[in-house]
Amino acid sequence: GQSLEQPSEVTAVEGAIVQINCTYQTSGFYGLSWYQQHDGGAPTFLSYNALDGLEETGRFSSFLSRSDSYGYLLLQELQMKDSASYFCAVSDNYGQNFVFGPGTRLSVLP
Amino acid sequence: KAGVTQTPRYLIKTRGQQVTLSCSPISGHRSVSWYQQTPGQGLQFLFEYFSETQRNKGNFPGRFSGRQFSNSRSEMNVSTLELGDSALYLCASSSQTSGGETQYFGPGTRLLVL
Numbered sequence: 001g002q003s004l005e006q007p008s009e010v011t012a013v014e015g016a017i018v019q020i021n022c023t024y025q026t027s028g029f030y031g032l033s034w035y036q037q038h039d040g041g042a043p044t045f046l047s048y049n050a051l052d053g054l055e056e057t058g059r060f061s062s063f064l065s066r067s068d069s070y071g072y073l074l075l076q077e078l079q080m081k082d083s084a085s086y087f088c089a090v091s092d093n094y095g096q097n098f099v100f101g102p103g104t105r106l107s108v109l110p
Numbered sequence: 111k112a113g114v115t116q117t118p119r120y121l122i123k124t125r126g127q128q129v130t131l132s133c134s135p136i137s138g139h140r141s142v143s144w145y146q147q148t149p150g151q152g153l154q155f156l157f158e159y160f161s162e163t164q165r166n167k168g169n170f171p172g173r174f175s176g177r178q179f180s181n182s183r184s185e186m187n188v189s190t191l192e193l194g195d196s197a198l199y200l201c202a203s204s205s206q207t208s209g210g211e212t213q214y215f216g217p218g219t220r221l222l223v224l
Contacts, residue, residue: 033212042200042215043153087153097166098143098213100153 002026004088004101011107012078020073020086020104028092032064032071037103038084046073046086075106083108111136114203114216122222128189131219135182135203142184143213144176147198156199159184188221196223 004024012018022032031050035043047055049064049071061074075082088101115134123129135142143166144156155168159178176186182203188195198220202213 035213035215042217043202043213044215045212048212097158098155100145100155102152 002090002092002099004090004099006086006088006101006104008102009105009107011109013109014078014080016078017074017076018078018106020075020088020106022071022073022088022101024069024071024088024090024101026069026090026092026099029066029069030091032062033089033091033098034060034062034073035087035089035100036084037087043087078108080108080110082106111138114201114214116199116201116216116219118219119217120220120222122224123191124224125191125193127191128187129191129221130185130187131199131201131221133184133186133201133203133216135184135201136205136214139203139205139214140182141204142178142182143202143204144184144186145200145202146170147200147218148196153200156186191223193223196221 006022033048034046036046037043047062049055049062052066054063059076064071085103085105087103089098091098117132141160143158146154156170157164157176158166162178173189178184198218200215200218202215204213
């Protein structure tokens with residue numbers, strides 16, 4: 001089976017940096033993905049890590065430590081539009097059998 | 111490329127009825143996955159189809175079924191609807207090639223069961 005844990009809520013102010021952690025327990029592991037979902041919208045892909053280390057995409061970075069079954073999403077220079085839910089997801093096979101974490105609701109305050 | 115489309119966008123049914131939802135993936139994508147999203151349970155995986163074959167199935171009762179056609183379009187069916195089936199149903203497609211971990215989600219079908 002697979003299970004993922006994330007904080008339920010995080011609050012930060014504009015311009016700040018926030019880190020959203022994700023720990024997972026899986027019977028198999030292929031990669032860790034992150035998705036963003038605004039209220040009323042569909043999840044959109046942010047980043048993907050298959051190997052240990054940091055992946056950077058603009059203001060967003062994602063980190064993975066396979067030995068610790070742990071990853072995080074780092075959001076820098078927070079903007080109001082970053083207020084959304086963020087989900088980590090793992091698959092135990094190439095592009096298959098995705099399991100999503102419970103989601104972290106990020107509120108960015110002015 | 112056009113994105114993932116889902117129809118209908120909104121649906122109201124009554125208990126005991128059945129419903130069919132449709133999903134058209136991004137052109138060239140052969141994998142379609144379905145998810146149920148509710149406030150209490152989050153995003154839960156229903157099943158995944160690839161080239162008309164169901165490859166993976168989540169932990170849902172047999173009332174939930176799906177299929178995929180030769181053009182990769184997919185449908186999911188829920189029979190004997192229950193109040194607890196009220197949810198946002200999302201489908202996602204992926205290319206299953208390099209970067210196949212990326213899933214592209216449709217806007218979802220919001221189902222309300224009365």
